[in-house]
Amino acid sequence: MTVPAPTIRSQITAIILAGGQGKRMGGKDKGLVKFCNHSLIQSVIEKILPQVEHVMINANRNTAEYEAFGYPVIADAVTDFQGPLAGFMAAMNAVSSNYIVCVPCDGPMLSDKLVQRLYSQLERENTDIAVAHDGNRMQPVYVLISTHLKTSLQEYLQSGERKIDRWYANHKISIVDFSDIPETFININTRQERDSLQNKRNAA
Numbered sequence: 001m002t003v004p005a006p007t008i009r010s011q012i013t014a015i016i017l018a019g020g021q022g023k024r025m026g027g028k029d030k031g032l033v034k035f036c037n038h039s040l041i042q043s044v045i046e047k048i049l050p051q052v053e054h055v056m057i058n059a060n061r062n063t064a065e066y067e068a069f070g071y072p073v074i075a076d077a078v079t080d081f082q083g084p085l086a087g088f089m090a091a092m093n094a095v096s097s098n099y100i101v102c103v104p105c106d107g108p109m110l111s112d113k114l115v116q117r118l119y120s121q122l123e124r125e126n127t128d129i130a131v132a133h134d135g136n137r138m139q140p141v142y143v144l145i146s147t148h149l150k151t152s153l154q155e156y157l158q159s160g161e162r163k164i165d166r167w168y169a170n171h172k173i174s175i176v177d178f179s180d181i182p183e184t185f186i187n188i189n190t191r192q193e194r195d196s197l198q199n200k201r202n203a204a
Contacts, residue, residue: 008115008116008119009051009052009053009115010053010097011053011097011098011099012051012052012053012054012097012098012099012100012101012115012119012144013052013053013054013055013056013091013095013097013099013100013101014048014049014051014052014054014055014056014100014101014102014103014115015056015057015058015087015088015091015100015101015102015103016031016041016044016045016048016055016056016057016058016103016104016105017058017084017087017102017103017104017105017141018030018031018041018057018058018059018066018104018105029059029061029062029065030105030106030188030189031044031057031059031066031105031106032062032065032066033106033188035108035188040105040106040108040188041057041066041069041105042069043108043110044103044104044105044107044108044110045069045071047108047110047111047112048101048103048110048114048115050112051101051112051114051115051116052101052115053097054095054097055071056071056072056073056074056091056094056095057069057071057072057073057074057105058073058074058075058076058087058090058091059073059074059075060075060076063075072094074090074091074093074094075090076089076090077089077090077093077157083162083164084102084140084141084164085153085156085157085162085164085167086157086162087102088100088102088145088153089150089153089154089157092145092147092149092150092153093150095147097147098146098147098148099119099144099145099146099147100144100145100147101114101115101118101143101144101145102141102142102143102144102145103141103142104141104142104187106187106188106189107142107184107185107186107187107188108186108188109183109184109185109186110184111178111181111184113178113181114132114142114178114184115144117132117176117178118130118131118132118142118143118144118174118176119144121174121176122144122146122174125172125174126172127171127172127173127174128145128146128148128149128171128172128173129143129144129145129146129149129168129171129172129173129174130143130144130173130174130176131143131168131173131174131175131176132176132178132184132185133175133176133177133178133179134178134179134182134184134185135177135178135179135182136182138165138175139178139185140164140165140168141164142184142185149171152167152170152171153167156170
């Protein structure tokens with residue numbers, strides 16, 4: 001497993017995004033959906049925890065269930081399920097670290113190289129945001145962000161904007177190549193996708 005150096009880990013708080021409505025999952029809270037005998041979010045926690053100093057969960061419902069995992073739970077900074085940027089804002093309001101790294105609760109194939117690669121390229125290119133790219137497209141919710149962008153994000157949300165790529169375009173950004181491990185971005189949106197991936201995992 002690739003584990004970032006302690007000095008890097010201490011600067012980063014992981015935010016697991018579990019604030020969506022789960023429409024394609026029939027309204028189920030995706031983070032709590034069972035996958036390989038435990039919840040999806042437990043799989044993500046296990047993968048991200050060795051890579052960072054602190055973990056928080058961004059959730060807008062079932063707060064007690066998420067708190068049971070033992071990590072702080074924060075709700076969106078704006079109401080009515082406004083998308084991942086609302087989760088980013090809630091995180092920036094809550095953390096004291098220099099960076100947040102965001103990952104979705106429905107991506108159980110998370111790479112143990114994620115944080116190291118994002119941080120290394122951000123530092124090398126002297127940028128404020130490092131976003132993963134799977135070789136075909138950007139994966140905008142797998143991202144490392146400097147928390148000094150808090151005011152910028154707050155102003156963007158207050159203007160009524162919600163598009164994640166438009167906010168990224170306002171800043172210095174690194175696009176980080178993960179084309180060698182695109183499976184890290186497999187996510188589960190439906191019961192059928194859950195069952196298919198679970199069967200593959202069990203057969204491996």
